[in-house]
Amino acid sequence: MPEMAPTEIKALARIIDELDYYQLLHLKPNASPRDVKLAFHSTSRVFHPDANRHLDSDLRSAVGDIAKRVTEAYQVLRDARRRGAYDDQLGSGGGSRIRLAEALTAGSRQDTETRQGRTPQGRQYFNLANLDAKRGDWAAAARQLQTALTFEPDNEFFKSELKAAREKAR
Amino acid sequence: MSEIAIGIDLGTSNSCVAVMQNGKVEVLPNAYGEATTASVVAFREDGGINVGNAAKANIIHCPDRTVHSSKRLIGRYFFSQEVKKAQAICSYQIIEAENHGLRIQVGEECFSLPEIAAMILSEMKSIAEARIGQPVTKAVIAVPAYFNDNQRQATKDAGRIAGLEVLRILNEPTAAALSYGFGRGLSQRVAVWDLGGGTFDISVLEIGDDVFEVLSTAGDTFLGGEDFDDRLIDLLADEFAVRTGINLRNDPFALEKLKVAAEGAKKGLSLESEVEIRIPDVITDENGESHSIERSLTSIEYAALVNDLVQTTFKVCDEALQQAGVVARDLDGVMLVGGPTRLPLIRDTVREYFQQEPREGIDPDRVVAMGAAIHAASLVSPDQEAYLLDVTPLSLRIGIVGGLAEKVIERNTPVPIEQTRTFTTFKDGQESVEIKVFQGESQEAEDNELLGQFSFADFDKGARGEVEIDVTFEINTDGIVSVTATDRATGRAASTRITLSSGLSEDELDDIIDQGRTDRIEQTPVLDENDHVIGAIPLKSIPADTPVIFEETRASKTKLLDDDSDLIEEGDILPLDEAPAVPEAAPVTAAPAEGPTGESGEAPQLKSEPSAFDLSEKTAQVNSSDPDEIAAFSGNFAEKAVDPIAISTEDEGDELDLIDLDDDAEDLDLLGGDDEDDLGGPILELGRDAELADTEPVMTKDELFETPGTDLSALDDDSEEPR
Ligand SMILES: Nc1ncnc2c1ncn2[C@@H]1O[C@H](COP(=O)(O)OP(=O)(O)OP(=O)(O)O)[C@@H](O)[C@H]1O
Ligand SMILES: [Mg+2]
Numbered sequence: 001m002p003e004m005a006p007t008e009i010k011a012l013a014r015i016i017d018e019l020d021y022y023q024l025l026h027l028k029p030n031a032s033p034r035d036v037k038l039a040f041h042s043t044s045r046v047f048h049p050d051a052n053r054h055l056d057s058d059l060r061s062a063v064g065d066i067a068k069r070v071t072e073a074y075q076v077l078r079d080a081r082r083r084g085a086y087d088d089q090l091g092s093g094g095g096s097r098i099r100l101a102e103a104l105t106a107g108s109r110q111d112t113e114t115r116q117g118r119t120p121q122g123r124q125y126f127n128l129a130n131l132d133a134k135r136g137d138w139a140a141a142a143r144q145l146q147t148a149l150t151f152e153p154d155n156e157f158f159k160s161e162l163k164a165a166r167e168k169a170r
Numbered sequence: 171m172s173e174i175a176i177g178i179d180l181g182t183s184n185s186c187v188a189v190m191q192n193g194k195v196e197v198l199p200n201a202y203g204e205a206t207t208a209s210v211v212a213f214r215e216d217g218g219i220n221v222g223n224a225a226k227a228n229i230i231h232c233p234d235r236t237v238h239s240s241k242r243l244i245g246r247y248f249f250s251q252e253v254k255k256a257q258a259i260c261s262y263q264i265i266e267a268e269n270h271g272l273r274i275q276v277g278e279e280c281f282s283l284p285e286i287a288a289m290i291l292s293e294m295k296s297i298a299e300a301r302i303g304q305p306v307t308k309a310v311i312a313v314p315a316y317f318n319d320n321q322r323q324a325t326k327d328a329g330r331i332a333g334l335e336v337l338r339i340l341n342e343p344t345a346a347a348l349s350y351g352f353g354r355g356l357s358q359r360v361a362v363w364d365l366g367g368g369t370f371d372i373s374v375l376e377i378g379d380d381v382f383e384v385l386s387t388a389g390d391t392f393l394g395g396e397d398f399d400d401r402l403i404d405l406l407a408d409e410f411a412v413r414t415g416i417n418l419r420n421d422p423f424a425l426e427k428l429k430v431a432a433e434g435a436k437k438g439l440s441l442e443s444e445v446e447i448r449i450p451d452v453i454t455d456e457n458g459e460s461h462s463i464e465r466s467l468t469s470i471e472y473a474a475l476v477n478d479l480v481q482t483t484f485k486v487c488d489e490a491l492q493q494a495g496v497v498a499r500d501l502d503g504v505m506l507v508g509g510p511t512r513l514p515l516i517r518d519t520v521r522e523y524f525q526q527e528p529r530e531g532i533d534p535d536r537v538v539a540m541g542a543a544i545h546a547a548s549l550v551s552p553d554q555e556a557y558l559l560d561v562t563p564l565s566l567r568i569g570i571v572g573g574l575a576e577k578v579i580e581r582n583t584p585v586p587i588e589q590t591r592t593f594t595t596f597k598d599g600q601e602s603v604e605i606k607v608f609q610g611e612s613q614e615a616e617d618n619e620l621l622g623q624f625s626f627a628d629f630d631k632g633a634r635g636e637v638e639i640d641v642t643f644e645i646n647t648d649g650i651v652s653v654t655a656t657d658r659a660t661g662r663a664a665s666t667r668i669t670l671s672s673g674l675s676e677d678e679l680d681d682i683i684d685q686g687r688t689d690r691i692e693q694t695p696v697l698d699e700n701d702h703v704i705g706a707i708p709l710k711s712i713p714a715d716t717p718v719i720f721e722e723t724r725a726s727k728t729k730l731l732d733d734d735s736d737l738i739e740e741g742d743i744l745p746l747d748e749a750p751a752v753p754e755a756a757p758v759t760a761a762p763a764e765g766p767t768g769e770s771g772e773a774p775q776l777k778s779e780p781s782a783f784d785l786s787e788k789t790a791q792v793n794s795s796d797p798d799e800i801a802a803f804s805g806n807f808a809e810k811a812v813d814p815i816a817i818s819t820e821d822e823g824d825e826l827d828l829i830d831l832d833d834d835a836e837d838l839d840l841l842g843g844d845d846e847d848d849l850g851g852p853i854l855e856l857g858r859d860a861e862l863a864d865t866e867p868v869m870t871k872d873e874l875f876e877t878p879g880t881d882l883s884a885l886d887d888d889s890e891e892p893r
Contacts, residue, residue, distance in 0.1 A: 037383075040559075041378070041381045041383070041557070041559075044381070044557055044559055045380075045381075045554075045557055048554075048557050048559075048647075049586060049646075049647050050548070050549060050554060050557065050558070050647065051554040051557065053549065054552070064586065067586055068586045068587055068588040068644070069588075071583070071584045071585065071586060071587045072587060072588070072589075074584060075583050075584060075587070099589060099590075099591070100578075100579060100580065100583065100587075100589055101576075101577050101578060101579075101580065101589075
């Protein structure tokens, strides 16, 4: 990444909200994890606060803002789940930024779907099982899970929960 | 002359200062020629203050006026577990101060922890000034990677009190990695395993050319060599109680003697498989009869004593490796840092855990200061030669309804970073919101460290859920947190900015600086810069009882990592017979059982000398090993492609299932009851409402519109209980 003139830095800081993480790190959408890392390193060489201590305070804060966004971009793109959620967001015309904690949750939503159930009935009985379990009634929880499984016979998560509930019920 | 900035390793037990000039890093020895200076502050009756080994020697005489291990207390709340533990061990007074803070009381005077740390920093600063021959005002200070914001902030305050501009708070393992990899064009993935006197850190880094990227870090800020000593103290005290019926723990003087003996024995065991512990006259009973302790201790016995402590470090390692997404055998190297890593027992278990030989040629006492010095130099030089990409060790959280703390920035996220979350009021016409910021890994607010709290009222009042407040969290490259709140509707510029700190207020800091109590530190006349006789001791400045001096003097004769350093010469050995200042009556010893000088009739405290000399010679050899050899060690890493690293965060269990906040209308629909969430929802919502009724006025919008049915933990044993 080339050195940047002060005017360029300021311009970049101004439009930073319009750039998506790929643009920010100069990456193609299909960039490999290795590319992501290298891009983070080379952008950091330009924008890391340490490298810009000598700038006047205006510029320094512009660089600082960019640096924080660069780390954010890296934190999202380096992790398959976060990146998946972000790609979905971009694909559906969502914003160019994603909150880190949410990216993680969204990224694991698919996971969560299996965990909560994919069918309304599966979910219903799973939730009931949860309530029973909360009360400590593991036998009842096991029954609810059993029913949940009749709607989603291949839900591995339900199966493992059922096993756990049965063990606890004994 | 270029600007000077030093690197300081402010350790729990020992501190070390270094500087990089003309491309060379040098550890700057103190007036006694010692590379490290004990992090001990002694307050004399006459008002004078001593810092360093002289102060350490004072412990057994004035335990209540000699403050050691203060790093264990810095940035802590008085009610914390760690402070309770420290109170049990320390003979000085730890008292409660405002805002759950703490002070150390010595006689009539009270000192805050940053002020104590400032005294040590001040001493390190003077050492540097004496050696460099010009004033020093800038420093990089290393802290344990696992230090939280309160501890970092307090350390930074300490720097300010000591008259230093703190250029950077640098993580100790990162500093160590920097001094190992700086300018060597490496491409390696390494773990730094740092067990010091009071803290344990593990960091996994990727060193590539000019970039040092921390992949993960984990630690325990209350685990170190001193805890090993406590185990032995317990053993000795218990045995003594059985034998005599006297509890040595009630006598501060006896306790300090035990402490010295325990540390000595431990050090002896880094060289021998058995040591002899002798404490003549440990206590005099009410009949005027003097009691002693004599006992031998084998390394096997010792290993059993401390085994669980050692195992704790590996649990922490598991966590760090998992967070970095690597397994032990992926690592190209393991660096050992810290005094206790000299123990064979440690080296063996580390080797076993990581399935590889730890790297040789690293001075465990100095690498941190050297790394800090390298970074300090780079921060005052026009060109940047190394980029440190570090992470935050702990998750940053905000307090929400129900006594919970929601994660905003996850641990091991690179810094600097900024995240904004939107919050809302939960009552109609609510006047203010209380924002509480935490650090830690628990979803229960109270199990985390409170960094600070503030009330934000500068918003247009509205109905429940209508007001939108953006709270922005920032973690900078020091790992220090700041928080800003803004009313989104008005975009009101008048946001509240606070730098969170449990410690000293600006005013208190100014007061402390004005008082200038650090000026009372008694300066030791330092040898001339050109005087190469580093081992020599200015006689008159040595206090009468200084058993530790010798041991530390030896350390200073180890050659610096930098091979052609002219500061210390190979032959600079202090002849034993030139040591008149050594205490006539050495009260406590721990010597190798079969020490070669066992019968020589020298003063008893010298018995452990030969082994220790062996040690420094060994170190010297390794240190001076030729660069090619080190390079060979590093292997050819070009071939060993570094795998892309996926940070796996296997903790969805503690994530709330959030609803996208971007579209408010959508969210409101959800509140009305989205058909997707019809079942189970109402029940949980009810539960939530009941909770809301009597609690905190802030909640995230996500909370308010929470998707029901995410509660898995009831069935999932090992996940954190979400609610
Ligand atoms: N040869 C040795 N064998 C065993 N332990 C040793 C040896 N030398 C020093 N130690 C122990 O190492 C500890 C001090 O280590 P070190 O100086 O690395 O810690 P520190 O940097 O002061 O502390 P921290 O990094 O935790 O803040 C002390 O507990 C000391 O007793
Ligand atoms: Mg240390």
